[in-house]
Amino acid sequence: MSRKLDLPDSNAPSPDGLPFAPSAARNAQPIGDVLARHFPATGRVLELASGTGQHAVAFAARFPGLIWQPTDLAADRLATIAARAARAALPNLRAPVALDACAPGWGAGWAGQDAVVLVNLLHLISDPAAATLLAEAPHALARGGCLCLYGPFRQEGRLVSAGDRAFDAHLRAQDPAIGYKDVAWVEAQLHAGGLGPVERTAMPAGNLMLVARHPD
Secondary structure, eight states: OOOOOOOTTTTOOOSSSSOOOHHHHHHHHHHHHHHHHHOOSSEEEEEESOTTSHHHHHHHHHOTTEEEEEEESSHHHHHHHHHHHHHHTOTTBOOOEEOOTTSTTTGGGGTTEEEEEEESOGGGSOHHHHHHHHHHHHHHEEEEEEEEEEEOOBBTTBOOSHHHHHHHHHHHHHOTTOSOOBHHHHHHHHHHTTOOOEEEEEOGGGOEEEEEEOOO
């Protein structure tokens, strides 16, 4: 999760002096709209791979009854999240914590979360790393809690647009072990972890939001 990849947002100009992802600014509203259908009014949310911290700030502001915990692995991203959170000064936004969500065993240490959120990571990690993350996430959920996964996926075994085909090829040229995951494979991992059923929501730019719930 700490690998530096050449991504579309990598060299984006920053409007606030901090590392900035235009895609995170664009997708915060539609992602938040889906989260609003599934989140409780109060509780705890663990965000994996929080990146620039833009979503952490946006969602903590949108859901003031939820304690939002951002995490990441890389020291530079943790510093960016901390700086952005300090500027926002939201009482429900916690300081970022170092967490490798692709490492075995992390889920039990975060047990009791009402939601776990992951945005735009699965296509940037290998299949074994993704399988570990998806196996561990259910252990972090309280009963009735939901796992929310957003990003691009292979759908019915294929890439759904020319842009997806180009981006997947670009990723695999940098590391053949990474690239788009098939949504059916992801859903199978979630079911194997005891979550379900999985709700698929079509999102802008051909992306999907997958939401699976821990049984009550």
